[in-house]
Amino acid sequence: MSSQIDILVAGGGIGGLATALASARAGHRVRLFERAPVFSEVGAGIQISPNVVRVLQSWGLGEALQSVAAFPDRLQVRSALSGRHLGQLTLAGRAEALYGAPYATIHRADLHQLLLTAVQAQADVSLQLNTPVAVAEVGPEGVSLKTGPQKYVEGDVLVGADGLWSGVRQALLGVQPPRVTGHLAFRAMLPQARFPAALRSSSVTAWLGPDLHVVAYPVRAGEWLNVVAIVHGEVQGDLSNWDHGSNASQLLAVLADCCSPLQDLVRAVPEWRLWALCDRPPLSRPEEMAQGRIALLGDAAHPMRPYLAQGAGMALEDAHALTLALAQEALDLPTRLRRYALNRWQRCARVQARAERNGRVFHATGPLQWGRDAAMGLLGEGLLDVPWLYAGDPLNPLPAAHPQ
Numbered sequence: 001m002s003s004q005i006d007i008l009v010a011g012g013g014i015g016g017l018a019t020a021l022a023s024a025r026a027g028h029r030v031r032l033f034e035r036a037p038v039f040s041e042v043g044a045g046i047q048i049s050p051n052v053v054r055v056l057q058s059w060g061l062g063e064a065l066q067s068v069a070a071f072p073d074r075l076q077v078r079s080a081l082s083g084r085h086l087g088q089l090t091l092a093g094r095a096e097a098l099y100g101a102p103y104a105t106i107h108r109a110d111l112h113q114l115l116l117t118a119v120q121a122q123a124d125v126s127l128q129l130n131t132p133v134a135v136a137e138v139g140p141e142g143v144s145l146k147t148g149p150q151k152y153v154e155g156d157v158l159v160g161a162d163g164l165w166s167g168v169r170q171a172l173l174g175v176q177p178p179r180v181t182g183h184l185a186f187r188a189m190l191p192q193a194r195f196p197a198a199l200r201s202s203s204v205t206a207w208l209g210p211d212l213h214v215v216a217y218p219v220r221a222g223e224w225l226n227v228v229a230i231v232h233g234e235v236q237g238d239l240s241n242w243d244h245g246s247n248a249s250q251l252l253a254v255l256a257d258c259c260s261p262l263q264d265l266v267r268a269v270p271e272w273r274l275w276a277l278c279d280r281p282p283l284s285r286p287e288e289m290a291q292g293r294i295a296l297l298g299d300a301a302h303p304m305r306p307y308l309a310q311g312a313g314m315a316l317e318d319a320h321a322l323t324l325a326l327a328q329e330a331l332d333l334p335t336r337l338r339r340y341a342l343n344r345w346q347r348c349a350r351v352q353a354r355a356e357r358n359g360r361v362f363h364a365t366g367p368l369q370w371g372r373d374a375a376m377g378l379l380g381e382g383l384l385d386v387p388w389l390y391a392g393d394p395l396n397p398l399p400a401a402h403p404q
Helices: 013-023 050-058 062-068 094-101 110-121 169-172 249-255 259-265 311-326 333-362 366-378
Strands: 005-008 029-033 045-048 074-079 085-090 104-107 125-128 134-139 143-149 151-155 159-160 179-191 204-209 212-219 223-231 243-246 273-280 294-296
Touching: 005 013, 005 143, 005 151, 013 029, 013 125, 013 143, 013 311, 013 366, 045 050, 045 110, 045 311, 050 094, 050 311, 062 110, 085 366, 104 110, 104 212, 104 223, 110 125, 110 179, 134 169, 143 159, 151 179, 159 169, 169 294, 212 259, 223 249, 223 259, 249 259, 249 273, 294 333, 311 333, 333 366
Parallel strands: 005 029, 005 159, 029 125, 074 204, 159 294
Antiparallel strands: 045 104, 074 085, 134 143, 143 151, 179 223, 179 273, 204 212, 212 223, 243 273
16 A cells, blocks of 8 residues: 555546546545536446456456446447448457456446445545536645635645546646547447347447448346447537437438348337547647646546547546556656656557547448458458457556467
8 A cells, every 4th residue: 555645536437436446445535526416427338348347357346347247249240231241259258368357348327336336435535526626726735626616625636537528638738629520429228128139139249331330239237238320420519518319210311221130220229319429639748648746537638439449448547557656656746647647648549549540440431441341351350359459558467378
């Protein structure tokens, strides 16, 4: 255990709760501020690859994860136009053998609740709801936050885990609006029992088509199916209000040329939520993740497109790496935060860039589409696997017995 640090955390999402949990387990005092009146997460699924599962296991959450997640047998890729099988990657068994942990899929709210329950069991964590914060002052001895009229709190360091529209990021780096991607995500989730038997699945299935793709996978111990369709387009209004109602007819119009099995899947979903996707360019320097006594984490630091399924995963890795950096007691706190940024920014930038590239490949047309499909058939698992990512954070390497 290291000397106790007073850590202020802005944001009570997955990244903020992960920071609170990892920090409290390391013996630090944590005060977390969430602007919403309740802790909650949206109804969306996320994929948790082995590098992320290992982090959760290191925090003692492996058994809890087993009870709420699904563990797909494979990733299969199909053509959205013809329905043809293009390639697959075995997940069950293979992920454990190669990377030391399984590949999981989970309802975002279930992961959030898992972390919240673990945080609430920690004695030295204060969770404050309905409390928006603003950075008041950063000095050589600490950080001051304004939490209301004439109300201030002070701590040793501040972690901005307050998402894409982060106020902490703005205080650190100035006003930098997120980048509009021009992609829209239609999301839905419902019990598998409501789908015809032919549409139920224990696999991750990705349907790739021109300027679109659709992904479906099990969540909630396999009892529910999460479906997300990403297409090109724009929404009107305030992009920070990212959750919009939609319906199947809007999506079916985009999928008019796609195969019957994919259209059947979409028709089986009665209601959709529509999100406009935004991100930022890949990180270019460590100062974009930490300066002085302030560190950024997750989407506040490196929001990314969902085409590598690593947004939540990188936030969890960040929280793990931050705790390891804070344990380096021979260094002063600003240097420890800089060490965190130095250890993280290039990996996160690589994930951001790879996710963006994957989007171009998934949505390819013409010769690029033909080349993609041919390569998928020839290379199969070798093309779909991501060893540099799944082998884990450089700060938490696999045992030598596991191939890299």
